[in-house]
Amino acid sequence: MSALQMERREFLKFSVAASGGLLIGLYLPGASKLAVAEERSGSIFMPNAFLRIGTDERVTVIVNHSEMGQGVYTALPMLLAEELDADWNKVGYESAPVDPRYNHPVFGMQITGGSSSVWSAFEQYRNAGAAARAMLIAAAAQQWNADPATLRTGSGVVIDGANRKLSYGQLAETAAKMTPPAKVTLKDPKTFKLIGTPVKRLDTPEKINGKAVFGIDVKNPGMLTAVVARAPVFGAKVKSFDDSHARNMPGVRKVAAVPSGVAVVADSFWQAKMARDAVRIDWDEGEMHAFSTSQMMEQFREQAKSPGKSVRRDGDPDAALAKAAQKIEAVYEVPYLSHLMMEPLNCAVDLGAESCEIWTGTQFQTVDRAAAAKVAGLPNEKVQIHTTFLGGGFGRRATPQSDFVVEAVHVAKAAGVPVKVVWTREDDMQGGWYRPAFLHAIVGSVDASGNPVSWKSRVVGQSIFAGTMFEGMMKEKGYDPAAVEGVDDLPYEIPNLAVEYHQTEVGVPVQWWRSVGHSHTGFATECFVDELATLAHKDPYQFRRALLAKHPRHLAVLDLAAQKAGWSKPLPKGRARGIAVHFAFESYNAQVAEVSVTDGRVRVHRIVSAVDCGHYVNPGIIAAQLEGGAIFAASAALFQELTFENGRLQQTNFHTFPVMRMNECPEIETHIVENNEKSGGIGEPGVPCTAPAIANAVFALTGKRIRKLPIRLTEAA
Amino acid sequence: MILFSVNRQRVNLDVDPSTPLLWVLRENLGLTGTKYGCGMAQCGACTVHLNGEAIRSCVAPVSRAEGKEVTTIEGLSPDLSHPLQRAWMAEDVPQCGYCQSGQLMSAAVLLREKPRPSDEDIDEAMTGNICRCGTYPRIRKAIHRAAAMMSTGGAK
Numbered sequence: 001m002s003a004l005q006m007e008r009r010e011f012l013k014f015s016v017a018a019s020g021g022l023l024i025g026l027y028l029p030g031a032s033k034l035a036v037a038e039e040r041s042g043s044i045f046m047p048n049a050f051l052r053i054g055t056d057e058r059v060t061v062i063v064n065h066s067e068m069g070q071g072v073y074t075a076l077p078m079l080l081a082e083e084l085d086a087d088w089n090k091v092g093y094e095s096a097p098v099d100p101r102y103n104h105p106v107f108g109m110q111i112t113g114g115s116s117s118v119w120s121a122f123e124q125y126r127n128a129g130a131a132a133r134a135m136l137i138a139a140a141a142q143q144w145n146a147d148p149a150t151l152r153t154g155s156g157v158v159i160d161g162a163n164r165k166l167s168y169g170q171l172a173e174t175a176a177k178m179t180p181p182a183k184v185t186l187k188d189p190k191t192f193k194l195i196g197t198p199v200k201r202l203d204t205p206e207k208i209n210g211k212a213v214f215g216i217d218v219k220n221p222g223m224l225t226a227v228v229a230r231a232p233v234f235g236a237k238v239k240s241f242d243d244s245h246a247r248n249m250p251g252v253r254k255v256a257a258v259p260s261g262v263a264v265v266a267d268s269f270w271q272a273k274m275a276r277d278a279v280r281i282d283w284d285e286g287e288m289h290a291f292s293t294s295q296m297m298e299q300f301r302e303q304a305k306s307p308g309k310s311v312r313r314d315g316d317p318d319a320a321l322a323k324a325a326q327k328i329e330a331v332y333e334v335p336y337l338s339h340l341m342m343e344p345l346n347c348a349v350d351l352g353a354e355s356c357e358i359w360t361g362t363q364f365q366t367v368d369r370a371a372a373a374k375v376a377g378l379p380n381e382k383v384q385i386h387t388t389f390l391g392g393g394f395g396r397r398a399t400p401q402s403d404f405v406v407e408a409v410h411v412a413k414a415a416g417v418p419v420k421v422v423w424t425r426e427d428d429m430q431g432g433w434y435r436p437a438f439l440h441a442i443v444g445s446v447d448a449s450g451n452p453v454s455w456k457s458r459v460v461g462q463s464i465f466a467g468t469m470f471e472g473m474m475k476e477k478g479y480d481p482a483a484v485e486g487v488d489d490l491p492y493e494i495p496n497l498a499v500e501y502h503q504t505e506v507g508v509p510v511q512w513w514r515s516v517g518h519s520h521t522g523f524a525t526e527c528f529v530d531e532l533a534t535l536a537h538k539d540p541y542q543f544r545r546a547l548l549a550k551h552p553r554h555l556a557v558l559d560l561a562a563q564k565a566g567w568s569k570p571l572p573k574g575r576a577r578g579i580a581v582h583f584a585f586e587s588y589n590a591q592v593a594e595v596s597v598t599d600g601r602v603r604v605h606r607i608v609s610a611v612d613c614g615h616y617v618n619p620g621i622i623a624a625q626l627e628g629g630a631i632f633a634a635s636a637a638l639f640q641e642l643t644f645e646n647g648r649l650q651q652t653n654f655h656t657f658p659v660m661r662m663n664e665c666p667e668i669e670t671h672i673v674e675n676n677e678k679s680g681g682i683g684e685p686g687v688p689c690t691a692p693a694i695a696n697a698v699f700a701l702t703g704k705r706i707r708k709l710p711i712r713l714t715e716a717a
Numbered sequence: 718m719i720l721f722s723v724n725r726q727r728v729n730l731d732v733d734p735s736t737p738l739l740w741v742l743r744e745n746l747g748l749t750g751t752k753y754g755c756g757m758a759q760c761g762a763c764t765v766h767l768n769g770e771a772i773r774s775c776v777a778p779v780s781r782a783e784g785k786e787v788t789t790i791e792g793l794s795p796d797l798s799h800p801l802q803r804a805w806m807a808e809d810v811p812q813c814g815y816c817q818s819g820q821l822m823s824a825a826v827l828l829r830e831k832p833r834p835s836d837e838d839i840d841e842a843m844t845g846n847i848c849r850c851g852t853y854p855r856i857r858k859a860i861h862r863a864a865a866m867m868s869t870g871g872a873k
Contacts, residue, residue: 067813068813069811069812069813069814069850070812071812200806200809201809201811203811203814204805204806204809204810204811205797205806206814207811207814207817208790208797208802208805208806208810208811208814208817208818208821209750209790209791209793209794209797209802210748210749210750210751210789210790210791210818211750212814213749214752214815216749216752216753217743217749219747219749225744250733268736268740268744268745269740269743269744269753270733270736270737270740270744340849341813341815341849342752342754342760342762342813342815342816342847342848342849342850343752343754343813343815344753344754389813389814389815390813391752391813391814391815392813392815392849392850393813394849422753424756425754425755425756425757620809621809624809624812624852624855627851627852627854627855628812628850628851628852629851630851631851631853632849632850632851653755653756653757653759654754654755654757654759654760654847655757655759659760659847659849660851660853661844661845661846661847661853662839662840662843662844662846662853662856662857663840663841663843663844665851665853665854667854668854
């Protein structure tokens with residue numbers, strides 16, 4: 001067991017005395033749905049526990065969100081340390097165990113998603129820090145026999161009127177005996193010292209010397225490695241398998257059928273993988289054996305010809321269209337996409353008769369724990385998840401069905417020893433839970449002066465919520481809100497507007513992918529607005545401005561991006577710009593992309609990205625997320641597509657599903673709108689504008705409309 | 718038995734000589750800083766130095782290391798003092814961090830061969846290393862920064 005794991009277990013046991021420090025348990029009013037529920041049922045308040053201060057002065061912030069690159073191991077400690085008045089050089093982080101105290105205060109479960117970590121933690125972590133600070137002051141007051149009101153704090157010390165100082169470490173033991181304050185006063189944001197500054201990430205050192213532990217790096221005593229042969233076609237079942245060769249290969253300890261396929265357990269990954277490849281399996285391929293994405297898209301096109309479920313209807317778009325001076329129709333298509341995290345999926349399980357311990361990089365602890373408990377036949381409390389660093393998440397590691405965790409518990413059960421299931425890159429890419437393919441059929445019109453009078457969008461694609469625990473959200477609305485988010489709230493001033501949705505049933509497992517529905521609605525709507533601007537003979541930037549008069553925050557990012565990109569300034573021959581603006585995850589983003597085309601290949605030279613994410617915590621991390629979001633989206637726009645033939649995925653690894661590389665990477669400039677609005681998200685909002693900004697730039701340069709991703713100029717309209 | 722040296726320590730291992738060096742480093746030697754990303758020399762996450770050259774350890778059988786010196790991320794410096802590590806911190810390069818060992822090991826060979834690399838040199842040396850989080854602009858800046866540090870005698 002590593003020191004870190006030991007520390008975490010100690011923490012779980014609340015062994016305050018043993019560690020000689022202060023563990024602050026807090027009840028934060030209204031902090032979690034569960035806490036409120038407990039209060040109502042008359043039981044004791046459930047404390048939240050976000051902080052540990054040691055006699056060694058270490059301030060350890062327990063982070064209830066998973067670190068997958070987005071910077072929560074820095075941003076959340078900043079929130080707490082600000083109110084605690086901690087010495088930032090003494091602040092560290094630790095991932096929270098699974099416990100209702102660490103539930104997302106709005107979502108009511110432990111989850112990292114929806115670009116919600118900072119806004120959901122904004123008060124929670126500040127309250128935790130402020131309460132701790134009050135207890136440290138109370139402890140100092142007791143030691144000095146002073147009135148707490150005469151004491152102040154500064155960078156990890158309590159200071160009295162005579163300038164005497166006691167450090168937080170010196171006060172830790174006394175503070176542990178203090179009663180948590182019933183109410184805390186938070187700092188005036190004007191006095192923030194940390195929040196709003198580009199503090200360097202706390203996790204960089206261990207990510208540049210090989211020490212950071214990702215799920216795939218976990219090694220427990222007696223642990224074996226398993227590689228699983230999974231269905232080549234979604235829904236296929238094992239009819240029979242022949243492991244006569246595999247089970248005699250070096251290092252192989254066990255070959256066993258599990259619900260997802262056949263697991264090979266061996267001493268090492270390579271042995272397990274070689275033996276897995278040697279298992280011969282006869283599959284019952286089921287209904288998906290003939291599935292093809294090209295046929296599926298044909299069906300989507302047919303479906304788009306008839307009305308779908310009405311999502312939004314303003315005015316009378318059909319009547320307005322019939323009378324319009326000019327109209328335009330366009331069909332946009334986007335493919336299935338893999339999240340393709342750099343770290344392929346993996347999950348380590350130590351299953352005992354009375355306990356189940358799991359080590360994995362997950363975004364979805366509460367759900368994974370319940371799913372694991374069910375397979376293990378244990379109550380939830382007997383299952384613990386140790387959340388490691390995530391080598392990328394992008395939504396894949398928050399699977400409502402907990403596929404990779406459930407499978408690993410099954411494998412551990414079959415193996416009878418601690419086991420780590422490791423997916424190869426090919427396994428990961430073929431494992432499903434993709435961003436669904438979508439089609440948007442849009443018809444719009446403008447009047448004689450070029451003002452838009454109607455817009456009708458028909459959205460066709462799979463629901464990511466259907467068949468999951470989130471299906472309830474669909475029942476409320478009558479449709480899957482995630483399929484149409486970003487088009488159902490189209491901000492443009494268009495008097496006659498309709499949005500309809502056709503939910504398609506396809507046997508390909510799908511789920512959220514960085515920016516969820518916005519990843520396709522942003523593309524379709526921002527390209528179509530551009531097409532309307534062309535129809536109206538107007539500049540695409542000015543055309544959008546005129547339609548956003550009632551949306552000052554959209555306008556502010558649009559103007560900032562246009563200004564910083566030099567929208568009105570001429571470009572050298574062979575270059576052109578495109579623009580897009582979109583609201584997602586409580587933040588506003590606009591981007592201007594500059595492109596050229598050589599031998600039919602689009603090259604993106606520069607992206608200027610402007611964001612309004614409200615009151616922000618760390619502008620350095622915001623810039624990094626905007627850079628990363630644009631590159632993630634540009635990879636998809638330029639290169640990526642998953643296709644199926646005969647039920648089989650045609651892509652296997654990076655050579656057939658490319659990711660943007662250093663030599664293709666544009667210069668990226670980021671700008672932040674300064675305001676004090678409520679904090680919004682940042683991990684995902686930087687994604688939706690990139691594809692349409694690039695596509696619109698390609699049109700400006702070539703006169704060809706890009707209506708299908710990835711961009712292929714030969715297929716352009 | 719295969720005899721080679723890793724981060725200046727001699728190792729003598731009884732492993733199947735066809736096993737990729739990556740898995741020997743990670744599983745037999747516990748050096749998990751070197752990462753698995755693709756298994757086919759497409760992503761560069763597994764980059765290590767073999768006698769000073771950057772290689773993709775996921776496709777290099779361990780037998781190739783026989784009698785040679787392997788350097789992994791754990792051996793880049795004992796204390797984060799390598800100019801690239803200092804530049805990586807200054808530019809806040811990593812996000813998820815999974816690809817960064819490979820990025821650093823590729824960049825280290827680049828700087829040894831071209832102490833003041835141009836952007837084209839960086840493109841050439843670093844294009845084999847994929848970063849899914851999109852840290853490329855910062856990697857580029859950090860390489861230039863490290864080069865500048867080295868040209869002033871390693872001063873900060």
